Every structure is written in C-alpha cells, then in structure tokens.
Amino acid sequence: MRRLLGAALLAAGLLAGCHSHDHEHAEVPEHHADRESPFGPDDAEAQAAGQAIYDAQCATCHGVEGMGDGELAASLDPVPSDFTMGHADSWTDPYLYYRIADGPDGGPDGTSMPAFADTLSEAEIWQVIAYSRTLAGQ
Numbered sequence: 001m002r003r004l005l006g007a008a009l010l011a012a013g014l015l016a017g018c019h020s021h022d023h024e025h026a027e028v029p030e031h032h033a034d035r036e037s038p039f040g041p042d043d044a045e046a047q048a049a050g051q052a053i054y055d056a057q058c059a060t061c062h063g064v065e066g067m068g069d070g071e072l073a074a075s076l077d078p079v080p081s082d083f084t085m086g087h088a089d090s091w092t093d094p095y096l097y098y099r100i101a102d103g104p105d106g107g108p109d110g111t112s113m114p115a116f117a118d119t120l121s122e123a124e125i126w127q128v129i130a131y132s133r134t135l136a137g138q
C-alpha cells in the first residue's frame with residue numbers, strides 16, 4: 001500500500017511537472033478545437049449509454065472504476081491513464097474528444113491507447129466522455 005501511494009504521488013508529481021512544461025498533454029489539433037459535448041453534465045441517459053460503451057471498450061485497460069487498473073494494464077507501457085487522478089484542468093471537451101477519436105496520435109509515442117474515430121460514432125464518443133467524467137468525479 002505504501003508503495004502504491006508512493007507511485008501515485010510520483011505520478012501526480014510527474015503530471016504536475018508535465019503541465020508546467022506542457023509536453024505530456026498534446027495540443028488539440030485544429031479539426032477538434034471547437035468540439036463541444038451535446039450532453040449536459042447531468043444527462044443520466046448519455047452517461048448510461050456511455051457506461052455500456054466504456055465497459056465493453058475501455059475497462060480492459062482503464063479499469064471498471066477508471067483507475068487505470070484493467071486486466072491488460074499491467075502489460076502496457078505506458079500504463080493506461082487513471083481517470084480519478086485530478087484531470088479537471090486538462091479534461092476539456094476538445095481534448096477528450098481528440099484523445100479518444102485519434103488515439104495514439106495525441107498521446108506520448110508508442111502508447112496503446114486506440115483510436116476510436118472509426119469504431120464509435122460522434123454521439124457515442126460524447127456518451128463515453130460523459131461517463132468517463134463521472135468516473136473522474138467531474
């Protein structure tokens with residue numbers, strides 16, 4: 001447990017460092033810059049639809065609770081993002097849409113985050129974003 005906490009603190013420190021140096025969170029490309037969710041923060045229907053997508057397509061890596069501990073997580077480098085670790089500032093609509101639609105193109109080199117632009121519709125991407133925000137406590 002203590003080691004886990006240490007790892008969490010280290011990761012938090014790294015993230016904070018990355019924010020100040022502005023290289024971990026890739027800049028949102030122009031074609032996604034104006035994206036805006038059609039769903040409000042309390043849209044339970046969108047969240048429920050998003051949960052079905054999340055459980056089927058995201059949980060194996062990001063974990064059922066979004067903590068980055070899905071069954072594949074241990075074999076991945078870098079590990080899947082922990083949604084519960086203070087993303088409030090960076091998790092804008094354009095950023096999330098971009099990362100989920102474009103996948104590894106928006107992440108650090110060589111990440112296993114898939115691109116979902118061809119497998120999920122726009123509405124489905126917004127639904128899974130709505131649900132991811134609930135996992136992140138947003």
Ligand code: HEC
Pocket residue numbers: 025053054057058059060061062072076078079080081087090096099100103104106107108111112113114116128129132
């Ligand atoms: C095969 C494993 C895998 C699957 C499946 C997967 N991801 Fe990821 N995801 C990752 C990894 C690894 C990262 C961290 C590296 C990166 O940023 O690219 C990541 C990063 C992310 C990020 C960026 C988080 C941040 O704060 O910068 C978001 C958002 C995300 N994933 C959402 C999703 C959603 C939503 C799904 C399902 C529709 C999904 N992922 C499916 C592996 C996966």
